[in-house]
Amino acid sequence: MTREEKAAAISSLQQQFSRATMTLVATTQGLNVAAMQKFRRELRQAGGEYKVSKNTLTRRALKESAFDRLEGVLAGPTGLVFAYGDPVAVTKVLVKFAEDNEKVSVKAGVLDRKLLQESEIKALAKLPSREVLLAMLLGLLQAPATQLLRTMQEPGARLVRLLDAIRARAEKSE
Secondary structure, three states: OOHHHHHHHHHHHHHHHHHOOEEEEEEOOOOOHHHHHHHHHHHHHOOEEEEEOOHHHHHHHHOOOOOHHHHHHOOOOOEEEEEOOOHHHHHHHHHHHHHHOOOOEEEEEEEOOEEEEHHHHHHHHOOOOHHHHHHHHHHHHHHHHHHHHHHHHHHHHHHHHHHHHHHHHHHHHO
């Protein structure tokens, strides 16, 4: 690799790090081309990207980035998984793919400047998606208003039921 090619690769990695909300380090050594294409396609659909880079170039790109904690994990053949949108969706794809393929393993990741170990990444993958969490939050926010409305309407509803019962009793006696 020439010096210009190395500089271009480092610049490209720095741009990817700056756009990413989360970065994971994984090993995919020994995967065939079809499996790798499937993996990359699923990551793209989840809002992520997989990149293989030399560890020395990655270390240089990591400097002064939010993901500098990954530097100690870069040993041996590694690939980078970038999450540009919802980090949970990308993590789910990676963990599921690692469970399905013994040649894929998750090493570590960084989210909000915190280094995550493999067990923490697997726990993150078990979380509901962003949309489900937002729906659950909306349900929690609406619950008090719904209960208040129900409480306010109850006296009127009781009065209507009482009047209806009196009317039905009057019709029976006629």
